[in-house]
Amino acid sequence: MKNILFLCTENACRSQLAEAFGKINAPENVSVFSAGTMPGKINPFAVKVLKELNIDASSQYSKDIDDLKVQDFDVIITLCSKSSESCPILPGNPPTINWNLSDPGAATGSKEEIMDTFRNTRDKIKQLVEDFFERGYFPAFVSANNNNHLILDTISDAIIAHDLNRKIFYFNKAAEKLTGFKKSEIINKDCHEAFGLPLCGSNCLFCNTKSKTSIPEKDEHNLKIINKQGEKKFVKMTLKRIDDAIGRPKGILATLKDLSLEINTAKKQKFAGIVGASPEIIEVLNSIRDVANSNAPVLILGETGTGKELIARAINSESSRKNKLFVPINCGALPENLLESELFGHVKGAFTGAIRDKKGRFEIADGGTIFLDEIGDISLTM
Numbered sequence: 001m002k003n004i005l006f007l008c009t010e011n012a013c014r015s016q017l018a019e020a021f022g023k024i025n026a027p028e029n030v031s032v033f034s035a036g037t038m039p040g041k042i043n044p045f046a047v048k049v050l051k052e053l054n055i056d057a058s059s060q061y062s063k064d065i066d067d068l069k070v071q072d073f074d075v076i077i078t079l080c081s082k083s084s085e086s087c088p089i090l091p092g093n094p095p096t097i098n099w100n101l102s103d104p105g106a107a108t109g110s111k112e113e114i115m116d117t118f119r120n121t122r123d124k125i126k127q128l129v130e131d132f133f134e135r136g137y138f139p140a141f142v143s144a145n146n147n148n149h150l151i152l153d154t155i156s157d158a159i160i161a162h163d164l165n166r167k168i169f170y171f172n173k174a175a176e177k178l179t180g181f182k183k184s185e186i187i188n189k190d191c192h193e194a195f196g197l198p199l200c201g202s203n204c205l206f207c208n209t210k211s212k213t214s215i216p217e218k219d220e221h222n223l224k225i226i227n228k229q230g231e232k233k234f235v236k237m238t239l240k241r242i243d244d245a246i247g248r249p250k251g252i253l254a255t256l257k258d259l260s261l262e263i264n265t266a267k268k269q270k271f272a273g274i275v276g277a278s279p280e281i282i283e284v285l286n287s288i289r290d291v292a293n294s295n296a297p298v299l300i301l302g303e304t305g306t307g308k309e310l311i312a313r314a315i316n317s318e319s320s321r322k323n324k325l326f327v328p329i330n331c332g333a334l335p336e337n338l339l340e341s342e343l344f345g346h347v348k349g350a351f352t353g354a355i356r357d358k359k360g361r362f363e364i365a366d367g368g369t370i371f372l373d374e375i376g377d378i379s380l381t382m
Helices: 014-025 044-051 081-086 111-134 137-154 173-179 191-195 265-270 279-292 308-318 336-344
Strands: 002-007 030-035 075-078 096-098 158-163 168-171 218-226 232-243 249-258 326-330 369-373
Touching (some): 014 030, 044 111, 075 137, 081 096, 111 137, 173 249, 232 279, 308 369
Antiparallel strands (some): 158 168, 158 249
16 A cells, blocks of 8 residues: 655645545545644635535644655655745655745635635646656656665665754664664664663764754764664664755664674684684674575785685685585786686697696686686786
8 A cells, every 4th residue: 555645834725626626637646644843723715616526625633744644655746845944754755846836825806716725736736746646656656666665675785864853764674683673663762762761872963962953964983782683783874964955854763783793613614714803803704695596706805925816716605606616726826828818728730739628727726716816917918
């Protein structure tokens, strides 16, 4: 089921009109709501102009956004400038569209003149709502929103985001795995209350910053957290300030990278003999695990003797290619005229001394992993 919200500060007429037309035009699998950030009473003129089109809105009432039972929306449409500025970040941070229509409730003059103003607004909203659903805008926004969630849910790092009131609006699958909490337990709750303590510990920006407008753009540190099961996790936390369209602080995006990989005997063997328990080594091991899932080329940098081949073997052993060959070649130990033959092979008679066909290392490594050690030592031509 998809949900759409029409938001106007008072939820007195514009959002009420949009809700009425939305319920008529929306597909069966879409629920339509309207609400306000400072709701008042529904404007009786809105009810009257809808009745002229045989739409009974007499049972509609002005609603506060915090009182809505549904908080998970796929699209939000604000109908006034005030509501676009005051719209809170709702769970999932759905896309927001601002139609910014003038308020018919501010019209003055005779009763008939006010009715004409409401009719004009009614007709504009009717056309906008019809276009929104009939011209494919709604499914396009829903699809884009779903794709964003899909991407963030496949990221190995935990992502948690909250607004300036610490109310959590985003919590990806990696965050569930790291903290042990389900999204349904966390979303739309104060982060301190949801986790039972400040997840950032003594580094909580909202505890250390007197003014929400002075939150730094970025903050980064390592810390220990305790998940729901009571397990200690060592994480690298990066905090990034979220700004609105005009640069005002809107919330905090926290990215947590799990560095707490426990190094036991089995895992030492699994990582081709790499031994270590420092945060730096743990981060290297986590990086090995991440890149091993990819078929992209990997560049390993390090001074002589730091174990570059050990890392390459570990990447191979963690990958889907672990049952295929791991083929190392020291590019710096072979003359250039021999290196080409070593890498790409040759056929009998290709040059003096080529007494038989020879497979190159790339062909030998097909389906597995080739490690080009000291590749920086070969010539630019090669």
